[in-house]
Amino acid sequence: MTHVLKIEDLHVSVGDKPILRGVNLTINHGETHALMGPNGSGKSTLGLAIMGHPGYTITGGSITLDGEDVLEMGPDVRARKGIFMAFQRPMAIPGVKMADFLRHATTNVRRPDRKEGEELIPMREFRKELKEKMAHLKMDVEFARRYVNDGFSGGEMKRAEILQLAMLQPKFAILDETDSGLDADAVRLASESIADIGHQKMGLLIITHHDKLLEHNPPEFTHVMLGGRLVETGGKELAEELHEKGYDRIRKAYPDAEAANQEMLAEEAAV
Amino acid sequence: MATDITESEADQVGEINKYNFRTETTGVFKAKKGLSEEVVNQISDIKNEPDWMRQYRLESLKIFNERAMPMWGGAIDIDFQDIYYYLKPTAGQGKSWDDVPQEIKDTFEKLGIPEAERKFLSGVKAQFESEVIYGSLEEDLAKQGVLFTDTDTAVREHPEMLREYFGKIIPNNDNKFAALNSAVWSGGSFIYVPKGVHIDFPLQAYFRINAESMGQFERTLIIVDEGASVHYVEGCTAPMYTTESLHSAVVEVVVKRNARCRYTTIQNWANNIYNLVTKRAYAYGDATMEWVDGNLGSKLTMKYPAVHMMEPGARGEILSIAFSSAGQHQDAGAKLVHAAPNTTGQIISKSISKNGGRSSYRGLVKVEPGAHNSKNNVVCDALILDPESRSDTYPYIEIAEQDVQIGHEASVSRIGEEQMFYLLSRGLTEQEASTMIVNGFIEPLVKELPMEYAVEMNRLIQLQMEGSVG
Numbered sequence: 001m002t003h004v005l006k007i008e009d010l011h012v013s014v015g016d017k018p019i020l021r022g023v024n025l026t027i028n029h030g031e032t033h034a035l036m037g038p039n040g041s042g043k044s045t046l047g048l049a050i051m052g053h054p055g056y057t058i059t060g061g062s063i064t065l066d067g068e069d070v071l072e073m074g075p076d077v078r079a080r081k082g083i084f085m086a087f088q089r090p091m092a093i094p095g096v097k098m099a100d101f102l103r104h105a106t107t108n109v110r111r112p113d114r115k116e117g118e119e120l121i122p123m124r125e126f127r128k129e130l131k132e133k134m135a136h137l138k139m140d141v142e143f144a145r146r147y148v149n150d151g152f153s154g155g156e157m158k159r160a161e162i163l164q165l166a167m168l169q170p171k172f173a174i175l176d177e178t179d180s181g182l183d184a185d186a187v188r189l190a191s192e193s194i195a196d197i198g199h200q201k202m203g204l205l206i207i208t209h210h211d212k213l214l215e216h217n218p219p220e221f222t223h224v225m226l227g228g229r230l231v232e233t234g235g236k237e238l239a240e241e242l243h244e245k246g247y248d249r250i251r252k253a254y255p256d257a258e259a260a261n262q263e264m265l266a267e268e269a270a271v
Numbered sequence: 272m273a274t275d276i277t278e279s280e281a282d283q284v285g286e287i288n289k290y291n292f293r294t295e296t297t298g299v300f301k302a303k304k305g306l307s308e309e310v311v312n313q314i315s316d317i318k319n320e321p322d323w324m325r326q327y328r329l330e331s332l333k334i335f336n337e338r339a340m341p342m343w344g345g346a347i348d349i350d351f352q353d354i355y356y357y358l359k360p361t362a363g364q365g366k367s368w369d370d371v372p373q374e375i376k377d378t379f380e381k382l383g384i385p386e387a388e389r390k391f392l393s394g395v396k397a398q399f400e401s402e403v404i405y406g407s408l409e410e411d412l413a414k415q416g417v418l419f420t421d422t423d424t425a426v427r428e429h430p431e432m433l434r435e436y437f438g439k440i441i442p443n444n445d446n447k448f449a450a451l452n453s454a455v456w457s458g459g460s461f462i463y464v465p466k467g468v469h470i471d472f473p474l475q476a477y478f479r480i481n482a483e484s485m486g487q488f489e490r491t492l493i494i495v496d497e498g499a500s501v502h503y504v505e506g507c508t509a510p511m512y513t514t515e516s517l518h519s520a521v522v523e524v525v526v527k528r529n530a531r532c533r534y535t536t537i538q539n540w541a542n543n544i545y546n547l548v549t550k551r552a553y554a555y556g557d558a559t560m561e562w563v564d565g566n567l568g569s570k571l572t573m574k575y576p577a578v579h580m581m582e583p584g585a586r587g588e589i590l591s592i593a594f595s596s597a598g599q600h601q602d603a604g605a606k607l608v609h610a611a612p613n614t615t616g617q618i619i620s621k622s623i624s625k626n627g628g629r630s631s632y633r634g635l636v637k638v639e640p641g642a643h644n645s646k647n648n649v650v651c652d653a654l655i656l657d658p659e660s661r662s663d664t665y666p667y668i669e670i671a672e673q674d675v676q677i678g679h680e681a682s683v684s685r686i687g688e689e690q691m692f693y694l695l696s697r698g699l700t701e702q703e704a705s706t707m708i709v710n711g712f713i714e715p716l717v718k719e720l721p722m723e724y725a726v727e728m729n730r731l732i733q734l735q736m737e738g739s740v741g
Binding site: 051052053054055074075076078079080084085087090091092093094095096100101104105108109112116147148164168 | 693696700708712
């Protein structure tokens with residue numbers, strides 16, 4: 001079965017401030033989409049809205065997964081249905097070991113009908129798989145004993161997000177600037193890992209400013225967001241153009257969207 | 272809560288056997304309700320105490336009557352004349368299992384506490400049969416010169432030591448509730464660890480065979496002689512249920528030069544209990560005293576374990592955790608007094624409030640004149656799970672020296688919306704996510720606990736989070 005994540009005319013606000021103003025996007029299983037755009041244009045908001053962050057209010061439009069209404073689902077249900085987001089700034093959960101957290105998460109995602117209190121994936125089986133995946137990501141075994149994102153360096157956090165991606169094996173993954181804050185070697189490792197995990201097996205939405213991640217994960221589609229709308233969609237060459245030349249052409253071509261973007265940036269700065 | 276025994280039945284018992292900690296008695300005795308010289312004398316009679324202890328009790332009663340209620344902490348509404356101050360523990364008598372509230376029984380069940388222990392912990396049964404198991408342990412300790420018994424026995428068998436230390440760390444005029452305990456105390460543990468002796472397993476076993484230790488007014492005295500070390504574990508995570516509404520213990524600890532003492536408590540009282548406890552340790556030259564103190568349940572807990580660092584190089588550490596739920600107020604905290612130079616203190620205090628529960632941290636850090644080059648650090652974190660709950664911090668800091676290092680960090684957080692979202696986005700349910708966050712929050716305490724307590728503690732938190740524990 002081919003899975004489809006479909007976003008139609010999505011409007012999202014934070015408080016009473018509109019951010020997304022009518023986004024349309026369809027991601028089919030196996031496709032890689034790049035989402036680019038200047039700061040404050042609403043890229044992360046789109047990801048967080050798809051994942052169901054409670055701080056973002058959907059004021060219009062729809063998100064469906066294989067025809068099912070995603071907006072009706074809590075974030076945990078979305079995760080169990082196969083949606084994943086690698087966060088730009090993942091939260092630390094002090095006192096909770098990575099391995100314990102991952103065992104819960106992996107069990108729930110793989111066995112979405114599991115009732116609370118039912119057994120988790122057998123420890124032996126889980127450990128074996130976790131070890132393999134960590135070795136693949138060149139992560140020290142000690143990492144599994146550390147507290148979730150607590151005191152992690154930027155690079156460690158991003159790698160931990162990719163480890164989760166590898167363990168949870170979602171249908172769709174949103175990567176929110178998974179390459180930022182990483183040095184060149186780490187970016188290469190991250191992008192190779194993502195390619196390795198196999199985007200053939202999922203739909204990918206890669207939010208990025210840089211092109212390194214895209215080298216190993218060339219997008220079939222590139223979308224440009226400005227002022228809360230997707231103003232242009234192209235192929236790999238659009239991503240390359242934006243990397244080389246920046247957003248000046250886009251800003252000039254869509255003055256209304258540019259005005260909205262400036263307004264959003266000003267509000268963000270005022271907060 | 273009604274009991275099976277009426278006062279007239281208690282009167283009929285007549286001849287009361289001399290109370291003996293290790294002997295199962297057939298008699299039932301309950302002192303008259305209310306507090307009076309007569310009751311205090313009666314307690315002293317039954318325990319066959321030396322005169323100095325009787326006089327100490329009577330003097331303490333006077334102090335109790337004179338002293339005002341504390342002006343801080345939580346609201347205390349106790350009718351002191353409506354309480355039984357002494358109930359002689361008996362096996363299988365006194366209360367009926369049917370009287371134990373269902374929620375307490377459920378908690379025992381869910382914690383996996385064995386049947387016999389459940390009855391013991393809820394005061395229905397005294398668990399004398401465990402004695403056999405711990406007999407060899409006792410022998411082993413005795414060979415090393417360790418004294419480990421209940422405090423009543425200690426008064427009779429080790430009078431010199433008792434006279435030297437009893438009421439010296441926490442005198443009867445320390446506060447109203449210390450005076451109350453000093454007047455009507457009963458049970459509790461007495462430990463003496465001789466010079467240079469290291470006990471490398473936690474001392475806890477006896478607590479489970481001494482019903483009176485978990486009484487209302489237990490009195491504990493621990494003396495760790497020079498260069499010795501001990502870890503004492505008191506109480507447990509199971510709910511402690513009593514028909515009385517007041518628990519007021521006094522715990523005194525002396526840690527001599529180069530010695531080390533750790534005292535671990537996890538107390539989980541039934542929700543009708545006022546839990547008003549005074550705990551204090553004196554740590555001498557280069558000695559270390561550690562309190563690991565967890566408080567769950569009760570209507571109001573007021574408890575501030577203290578370490579007075581009496582000589583250079585002494586070290587005091589307090590790790591305290593409070594969990595308050597509906598109808599509960601945990602006024603918990605810690606006190607560290609630097610009374611000598613080069614002393615070091617640390618307080619880590621964590622509180623969790625849920626379902627309208629209230630937690631407060633009340634702490635004192637005091638550096639006395641001359642205690643130069645002392646260092647102290649306080650970390651105080653509160654976690655509030657819902658908008659109905661409340662947390663307050665009352666840190667008192669008094670410093671009379673210049674060259675000291677004092678740190679205080681406090682943080683209050685709601686269960687982070689972002690943390691929650693993060694865990695939910697990984698497929699965890701809300702219940703699993705909040706339990707995980709809370710378990711992580713108390714991890715610093717749990718990792719200090721002996722294994723079986725740590726397991727029970729995690730299970731207990733899970734029950735608290737499910738809301739199935741009152």
